[in-house]
Amino acid sequence: MTAVIHPAVADAYRVFDTGEPLERQTASRLAALPGDAVLDLASLAHKVRLRYAPDARSVHACSIMNAKSGECGENCRFCAQSRHNSATIEVYSLADEEAVLRQAAETFAQGIEHFGIVTSGYGYLKMTPEFLRILGMIDLLHRELPGLNVCASIGVLGEETAAALAAHGIAHYNINIQVAPSRYGALISDTHTVDERIETVRLLRRHGIPVCCGGILGVGESMAERLEMIYVLAELDVSVIPLNVLVPIEGTPLEGSRTADLADIVKTFAICRLVHPGKIIKFAAGRESVMKDFQGLLMLSGANGLLTGGYLTTRGRDTASDRAFIDQLAQFGRELQ
Numbered sequence: 001m002t003a004v005i006h007p008a009v010a011d012a013y014r015v016f017d018t019g020e021p022l023e024r025q026t027a028s029r030l031a032a033l034p035g036d037a038v039l040d041l042a043s044l045a046h047k048v049r050l051r052y053a054p055d056a057r058s059v060h061a062c063s064i065m066n067a068k069s070g071e072c073g074e075n076c077r078f079c080a081q082s083r084h085n086s087a088t089i090e091v092y093s094l095a096d097e098e099a100v101l102r103q104a105a106e107t108f109a110q111g112i113e114h115f116g117i118v119t120s121g122y123g124y125l126k127m128t129p130e131f132l133r134i135l136g137m138i139d140l141l142h143r144e145l146p147g148l149n150v151c152a153s154i155g156v157l158g159e160e161t162a163a164a165l166a167a168h169g170i171a172h173y174n175i176n177i178q179v180a181p182s183r184y185g186a187l188i189s190d191t192h193t194v195d196e197r198i199e200t201v202r203l204l205r206r207h208g209i210p211v212c213c214g215g216i217l218g219v220g221e222s223m224a225e226r227l228e229m230i231y232v233l234a235e236l237d238v239s240v241i242p243l244n245v246l247v248p249i250e251g252t253p254l255e256g257s258r259t260a261d262l263a264d265i266v267k268t269f270a271i272c273r274l275v276h277p278g279k280i281i282k283f284a285a286g287r288e289s290v291m292k293d294f295q296g297l298l299m300l301s302g303a304n305g306l307l308t309g310g311y312l313t314t315r316g317r318d319t320a321s322d323r324a325f326i327d328q329l330a331q332f333g334r335e336l337q
C-alpha cells in the first residue's frame with residue numbers, strides 16, 4: 001500500500017519549490033487538515049525553514065528582563081501585570097541600570113546574543129524621565145557589552161520615542177498584536193486598541209527598526225482568526241514573529257483555560273512558516289510549561305527561534321538546558337542535509 005500525502009499539503013510544497021509565501025486559500029485548507037496529516041505539514045514547514053530561513057541550521061535564541069513589573073493600567077486578559085487582574089506577582093518600578101547590566105552580562109556570557117529590556121505599562125509616547133533612563137540603559141549595554149544585540153519591548157511609542165530608539169541603535173523592537181486584529185477588543189483588551197499597536201509597528205518600520213511582532217495562542221481564538229493574524233503580520237513585514245502559547249495564570253480572566261489543541265498549534269506554527277518562509281519564528285511563552293514534551297515537535301514544525309531563561313512573570317527552563325536543546329536541534333537539521 002502506498003501512503004498518499006494530503007492534497008492540501010501537496011499543494012503547499014509550492015512554497016518549498018519557489019520560496020513564495022503560501023496563498024490564503026491553501027492556508028485555510030491546511031488549517032482544516034485531519035490529525036493524521038499534521039506531521040506531513042510539520043515536515044514541510046521544517047524543510048521550508050531549512051531552505052529559506054536565515055542561518056537556516058541554527059536556532060535564534062534571545063532572553064528578556066522584566067525591568068519594570070506590574071501596576072499596569074491596561075486590562076490584557078492573559079497578563080499577570082494588569083492592575084485589573086488579581087494575580088500575585090512581584091511589583092517593582094524601573095530597575096536601576098546596574099541590575100540590567102548584570103543580567104545582560106550573565107545572559108551574554110551564556111552565549112545568548114539578543115537581550116531585551118521589557119517594561120510593563122501602556123508605553124512611552126513622549127520623552128519622559130523614565131524613557132530617558134531606558135535610553136541610558138541601552139547606551140550602557142552597548143558600551144559595556146560590545147557585540148550584544150540590545151532589544152526593547154516597552155509598549156506603544158510616539159514619533160519622538162521611536163526616533164530616539166532608532167538613534168540609540170536598538171536591534172529589534174517587540175510589540176505583539178496578540179490575535180487577529182478584528183478580535184483584539186474581545187479577546188485581549190478594551191482599554192486600548194490594536195490599531196495603536198499596529199501604528200507603533202509602522203512607526204518603527206519608518207524609522208528602520210526591525211520589528212518583532214507576533215501573538216498568543218489559546219485565548220479563545222479560532223483557526224481562521226489565527227490565519228488572519230498571520231497574514232496581517234505579513235502585511236506589516238515584521239522581521240521576527242514570536243508565538244506564545246497561553247500560560248493560564250491564576251488571578252487573570254483566563255485562569256483555568258483549557259490548553260489549546262496540540263494538533264492545531266502544530267498547524268499554526270507550520271502555516272506561519274509557510275506564509276513567512278524567510279522570517280525568524282520564535283517559540284516564546286508556554287514552550288516548557290504548557291507544551292512540555294511537545295516543545296521539540298514544535299521546534300521542528302517551522303520555528304527557528306526561542307526565548308530562553310524565563311518569561312515576564314513565569315519561570316522558564318535554565319539557559320544551559322536550552323543550549324543543549326538548541327545544539328540537538330541544530331544537529332538534527334544537519335543530519336537532514
Ligand code: SF4
Pocket residue numbers: 072073074075076079080081082119120121122
Ligand atoms: S500585556 Fe503589557 S499592556 Fe497589557 S496588561 Fe500586561 S503589561 Fe499591561
